[in-house]
Amino acid sequence: MAPNFSFDAGAGFAFVSKSAFLASAAIIVFITAAAFTRRYLAKTTTPPPHILTFPPTRRHVLSSFPQFEKTKIQPEILASTLKRRALTTTKKADLSKDNLYTPMGFATQEIRALGRFPDYSILTGVRHPEPCSPSWDISKAVFRPFRPFRWGYHQHMALMKYEPDWWVELEQNYHKTMAARKALLSSHGDRIFFQGPGADLAARELMEMLLQFLCKRYPQHFSLSNNNSILHNGLLNTTTDLLTTPPLRVLFDTIPEDYAIMLRNESDGFYYLRAAMVCSSVGWDIAQHRDEPLRDIHTHVPDYASKMAMSMDRYFSKMPTDAPVNRCSWSIEDWEAMWSSPEVDAGWTRSAFSASPEKLTYKDLKLRCDAQTLRRLPMSGAVVFNFKAVFAPFEELRTEAYIPALLHRVLLEGKENLITYKCVDNVRRVAMDALEKWAADQVAQGVVPPDWEVGTLEESPFFPGWREKWARQQGF
Numbered sequence: 001m002a003p004n005f006s007f008d009a010g011a012g013f014a015f016v017s018k019s020a021f022l023a024s025a026a027i028i029v030f031i032t033a034a035a036f037t038r039r040y041l042a043k044t045t046t047p048p049p050h051i052l053t054f055p056p057t058r059r060h061v062l063s064s065f066p067q068f069e070k071t072k073i074q075p076e077i078l079a080s081t082l083k084r085r086a087l088t089t090t091k092k093a094d095l096s097k098d099n100l101y102t103p104m105g106f107a108t109q110e111i112r113a114l115g116r117f118p119d120y121s122i123l124t125g126v127r128h129p130e131p132c133s134p135s136w137d138i139s140k141a142v143f144r145p146f147r148p149f150r151w152g153y154h155q156h157m158a159l160m161k162y163e164p165d166w167w168v169e170l171e172q173n174y175h176k177t178m179a180a181r182k183a184l185l186s187s188h189g190d191r192i193f194f195q196g197p198g199a200d201l202a203a204r205e206l207m208e209m210l211l212q213f214l215c216k217r218y219p220q221h222f223s224l225s226n227n228n229s230i231l232h233n234g235l236l237n238t239t240t241d242l243l244t245t246p247p248l249r250v251l252f253d254t255i256p257e258d259y260a261i262m263l264r265n266e267s268d269g270f271y272y273l274r275a276a277m278v279c280s281s282v283g284w285d286i287a288q289h290r291d292e293p294l295r296d297i298h299t300h301v302p303d304y305a306s307k308m309a310m311s312m313d314r315y316f317s318k319m320p321t322d323a324p325v326n327r328c329s330w331s332i333e334d335w336e337a338m339w340s341s342p343e344v345d346a347g348w349t350r351s352a353f354s355a356s357p358e359k360l361t362y363k364d365l366k367l368r369c370d371a372q373t374l375r376r377l378p379m380s381g382a383v384v385f386n387f388k389a390v391f392a393p394f395e396e397l398r399t400e401a402y403i404p405a406l407l408h409r410v411l412l413e414g415k416e417n418l419i420t421y422k423c424v425d426n427v428r429r430v431a432m433d434a435l436e437k438w439a440a441d442q443v444a445q446g447v448v449p450p451d452w453e454v455g456t457l458e459e460s461p462f463f464p465g466w467r468e469k470w471a472r473q474q475g476f
């Protein structure tokens, strides 16, 4: 292996290796021919930065499963073995063949021994959710009021601690959303849903984890029977045969949220999008990104390549299973789009008012928040990106303490390319006028002190008093 390479160089790998190269080149040039230097460099700069980086293994938990009671578990597998004996993720993998390893260090025979529906709280190190409160009623349930505004605004991943009770959040539009998704699947299935040949293990694992979650969180609506082979969905009144239905299809028909599965490519150590079902994309569709590595998927995000790509790659390479994260992004829109794509609508525009911008008022505006979860699956090592689009009438912000002043500041002084990404100009202008007035009202009413120094709220991504508001909305 390349001797002057630090695989942990991490931030700025390319940069580090280049300066290492310059230093060694300076010496070599003195002692040998330039041709040799070129050959040397071609060889030493080839290994991709994360090819020997594997996520922290969860092998040690195997001994908690009865199947492994009598087995001596090797706690760690060498990175060189994981590389040499890697279970492929780029074509159909043969799980019946022994001694092939996932990036998590699980061997194929161990995966078979774990069987269907192993206890994922043990495998992941993330507890099961608590059942939702007995007073929770899906016909009144609303999403929590996400207001993830931050000031000073630095672009970073803005990660928040994962909340084990909230991986899936069901609310009163369940039936409506499920019906809309089903219609979308039949009209544009190939744009919203795909699964590559190497993603079978990850797909099954994700399905089992999510169904285990649902049955624990919403036991009044979901249950498993027949040795975990039948799923009962009491909301849609359906039963699904889990032995014959493709796992991602089970999820599509059960949970109104979006999922994208990234798998580690065993030949370069980068993560590629191998399976997905994404219905809430507006202005793009997930099929455009099929099989792309992480950095290509984000080309539309301002400053991604220059500021985030390398640290994201590094983050993915090491992200532990027992520390999932949440984040929340936002935008302001003038209609509640679920899915639309220029690929199928030549005249597509983001704004519904592009032909008559003067007609737009703040009453038309919606705050869109995408509550996201990033989790590493414990066996396949897949990284699953999950999100739900949550729309709220913009006018709700009027009575939420501190929010108008905070968002006004972000829209006024935020970095231009980020703000234009979050809303079109016309929407921005109308939103700012309303927010300025509401912020002044809150000062006049004594809700916000006149000398408040605008900054990210302690309650972020929520706001002071959000629990009371949320309880009121649901009739508690």
Ligand SMILES: *[C@@H]1O[C@H](CO)[C@@H](O)[C@H](O)[C@H]1NC(C)=O
Pocket (backbone or CB within 6 Å): 090, 265, 266, 267, 268, 272, 291
């Ligand atoms: C996996 O990585 C290798 C090396 O970068 C690349 O050539 C190959 O196309 C990738 N495989 C797939 C299926 O994306």
Ligand SMILES: *[C@@H]1O[C@H](CO)[C@@H](O)[C@H](O)[C@H]1NC(C)=O
Pocket (backbone or CB within 6 Å): 115, 116, 117, 227
């Ligand atoms: C239930 O499924 C497991 C595999 O997950 C299998 O080992 C076991 O024999 C099954 N039990 C019955 C009663 O079918």
Ligand SMILES: *[C@@H]1O[C@H](CO)[C@@H](O)[C@H](O)[C@H]1NC(C)=O
Pocket (backbone or CB within 6 Å): 237
């Ligand atoms: C649920 O489905 C069963 C069997 O298909 C049917 O008998 C029952 O009436 C349905 N219940 C509801 C609430 O739709």
